[in-house]
Amino acid sequence: MLTEGDLKVMKPTIKPLIALLFFVVACLWAVPSANAEFVLNASCSSQIAEAFGREALEAFMQESGVKVKVHIFPSDVCIDRLKNGFSNLAGSTVRISKADRDAGLIEIPMCKDPMSIISHPSCKIKNLSINQVREVFSAHTPNWKSLGGDDLPIVLVIPSKKTGAYQNFMSLVMGPFEIKDDLVATEAFTVVTGVKHIPGSISFIANSIAEQHREVSVINVDGLYPKDAGYPFHQIFYLVIKGEPDPMMKQVINYMISEKAKKRMTARGMTPLVK
Amino acid sequence: MTLRYLSMIIVVASCLWTSGCATVLTVAYPPLEETRHGETKPGSQVAFHYVMSEEKDSLLLQKQPLCSQQIQIIKIKRKQLHGVIPAIVEVPFFGLGIADLVVAGVYTRATVEESDGGYVKGVEIMACGDLMFAPNEELIIQYPTSTDVKHMRTNEKGMIPLNSLEHMPKGENSFNVFVKEEKGVSFVKTFEKNPR
Numbered sequence: 001m002l003t004e005g006d007l008k009v010m011k012p013t014i015k016p017l018i019a020l021l022f023f024v025v026a027c028l029w030a031v032p033s034a035n036a037e038f039v040l041n042a043s044c045s046s047q048i049a050e051a052f053g054r055e056a057l058e059a060f061m062q063e064s065g066v067k068v069k070v071h072i073f074p075s076d077v078c079i080d081r082l083k084n085g086f087s088n089l090a091g092s093t094v095r096i097s098k099a100d101r102d103a104g105l106i107e108i109p110m111c112k113d114p115m116s117i118i119s120h121p122s123c124k125i126k127n128l129s130i131n132q133v134r135e136v137f138s139a140h141t142p143n144w145k146s147l148g149g150d151d152l153p154i155v156l157v158i159p160s161k162k163t164g165a166y167q168n169f170m171s172l173v174m175g176p177f178e179i180k181d182d183l184v185a186t187e188a189f190t191v192v193t194g195v196k197h198i199p200g201s202i203s204f205i206a207n208s209i210a211e212q213h214r215e216v217s218v219i220n221v222d223g224l225y226p227k228d229a230g231y232p233f234h235q236i237f238y239l240v241i242k243g244e245p246d247p248m249m250k251q252v253i254n255y256m257i258s259e260k261a262k263k264r265m266t267a268r269g270m271t272p273l274v275k
Numbered sequence: 276m277t278l279r280y281l282s283m284i285i286v287v288a289s290c291l292w293t294s295g296c297a298t299v300l301t302v303a304y305p306p307l308e309e310t311r312h313g314e315t316k317p318g319s320q321v322a323f324h325y326v327m328s329e330e331k332d333s334l335l336l337q338k339q340p341l342c343s344q345q346i347q348i349i350k351i352k353r354k355q356l357h358g359v360i361p362a363i364v365e366v367p368f369f370g371l372g373i374a375d376l377v378v379a380g381v382y383t384r385a386t387v388e389e390s391d392g393g394y395v396k397g398v399e400i401m402a403c404g405d406l407m408f409a410p411n412e413e414l415i416i417q418y419p420t421s422t423d424v425k426h427m428r429t430n431e432k433g434m435i436p437l438n439s440l441e442h443m444p445k446g447e448n449s450f451n452v453f454v455k456e457e458k459g460v461s462f463v464k465t466f467e468k469n470p471r
Contacts, residue, residue: 038399065398095419101449106465108451109422236422247324247341247400250462254322258459273422274415274453274460 038248040068041087043078045164046187048091048237051113051208052264060255066248072187075164079105082242089252090240093164093206108239110257111270114207114226115169115233117219118192120199125149127220130232133173136202139180144200155201156182157194164235165191169204172233192216206235208268227269236273297372297379300358307355310392313347317403318396325454325463326406333434336412336454336463340404344397352388356380408433415453415460420446426455443468 040061044053049072061068073081075092082090083103096105117133119125125147128136135141136154145151158181159165165188170179183198185191188205192213195201202219207226210218224231239256241249255261262272323338356379362372414427414435421444427435443450452463 065396067398098448101467106451107419108462108465109417109419112422238419244464245462247402250324251322251400253462254459257453257462273424274417275424 038066040066040089040252041071042068042089042091043071043073043081043087044091045075045078045093046072046189047093047163047165047206047209047235050188050212051206051237051270052261052268053091053237056256056261056264059260060252064251064255066252074160074162075167076162079240082240085242088242088249092238092240093235094167095236095238096240104243106241106243108241108253108257109273110237110239110261111265111272112234112236113268113270114231115165115172115204115235116207116210116226117202117204117221118195118210118216119202119219120195121215121217122199123149123202123217123219125219126217127223129222130173133221134175134177137169137174137179137204138177152200155198156180157191157198157201157203158182158184159188159191159203159205160184160186165205168235169233172235173204208265208270211268237270295375295378297356297358297362297375298382301354301356301379301382304355304357306352306386306388309351309353311349311351313349313391315347315397315401316345316394317342317401318345318394319343320403321400322458323409323454323456323461324402325409325412325461327452327464327466329437330434332438333436334440334452334466336409336414336429336433336435337406338409338412338454339402339406341400342403344399344401345394346397347394348392350390350392352386352390354383354386356383409454413455414463415455416440417451417453418444418447419449419451420444440466 040057042057049070054070057068057070060066071081071087075094078087078090078092079096079100081087083100083105092107096107117128123144125144128147132141132147137156139156141147141154143151143153158179166179183194185194188209191203191205192209195203196213196215207218210216218226221232239253241253245253257272257274262275265272320340320342322341324341326337326339328335328337358379359376362375364372410429410431410433412429412433414429415424416427417424423444427439429435440450447468449465449467451465454461454463
């Protein structure tokens with residue numbers, strides 16, 4: 001019969017054997033690693049991704065063979081991810097701060113896109129003045145009736161505060177007014193979906209996205225359609241990189257401002273800015 | 276007593292049966308074919324890499340040809356390790372499984388055959404020439420705040436005078452430089468205000 005002392009003596013004889021076994025198996029299974037290839041990790045604002053970014057990057061992947069991963073986040077998060085090395089390219093709808101520039105970030109304005117006011121397809125109002133837009137989005141006008149429409153409450157579908165759309169709408173349109181919300185959408189696609197399905201709803205989004213979803217109505221501002229000259233609200237889409245780009249990154253940048261990309265932008269009502 | 280002997284016989288027989296199992300199975304299986312990348316060499320030229328640097332009173336533009344990458348494919352034929360689990364099961368009894376695994380492992384490494392599979396086009400690009408001056412190139416200067424652009428041309432030495440860039444639009448802190456080529460536009464560099 002084994003005593004406790006015997007067991008203590010036996011234990012150490014098994015441990016090295018198991019360790020040796022693991023070592024042998026690990027050594028035998030060791031396979032030479034494959035060559036590391038360039039992978040483009042792009043963090044993209046949902047507006048840019050929906051407008052043309054995802055499509056353009058997929059086209060770049062097909063043409064060049066470079067592996068591309070697109071991650072969708074609000075613009076601020078995209079810039080943070082770039083700064084912290086989680087991605088090597090960011091698509092942002094807001095400008096980088098001075099601190100970001102000092103940290104070595106570089107912004108390249110690619111194109112500008114009008115910001116559209118969109119509403120549920122049943123909405124009879126086709127034009128609003130800038131003041132009316134402000135009053136609607138600050139909830140000072142709660143019903144379509146006071147604007148000449150049906151007796152229906154106005155439902156404000158608003159992109160979340162972190163998004164470039166919200167920040168740009170605030171600075172371009174609202175001035176001192178505060179944006180109120182009935183429903184907060186986290187992405188451009190959810191904004192469109194919300195407005196499409198909720199009667200009486202209204203929101204704002206890049207016109208290039210509104211163009212792709214004809215189910216929602218686009219409201220003129222001061223009699224101007226978003227594509228008209230003189231339309232007051234435009235967002236700028238930026239390509240952001242960290243530090244001086246190497247030849248491979250330059251290929252990516254050059255593709256995003258190439259003639260092919262510009263054609264895609266123009267077809268969606270955007271204006272290329274490198275020409 | 277009979278049961279005890281019987282179980283011992285089963286255990287011993289199992290151990291003997293599994294001894295050398297990894298080696299036998301490894302030898303018996305057909306070799307596995309796979310490929311790996313070998314050396315890389317430049318292929319055909321695809322673009323230029325532009326470099327802009329500050330000289331005395333001007334900015335100097337230089338360019339370097341970029342070529343697609345040609346990657347050598349090396350075909351590898353080798354035996355794959357098999358029978359690992361029976362060998363591990365056998366270890367606690369005699370420890371012979373370790374020797375079996377080592378022999379099987381040595382065999383897989385000894386039977387590796389490599390052959391040249393030619394070159395294929397890689398996804399990356401690489402420099403394939405020296406840096407040279409870029410004379411008479413059309414430049415696009417873009418200001419990020421106003422998004423205004425202006426066009427300039429490098430002289431026969433690939434330079435543009437700095438004083439032509441000194442007057443920046445109000446509120447601008449930097450400017451982006453692009454080269455306009457036949458194929459499209461090529462990003463060069465971003466300069467902070469007053470590159471001097």
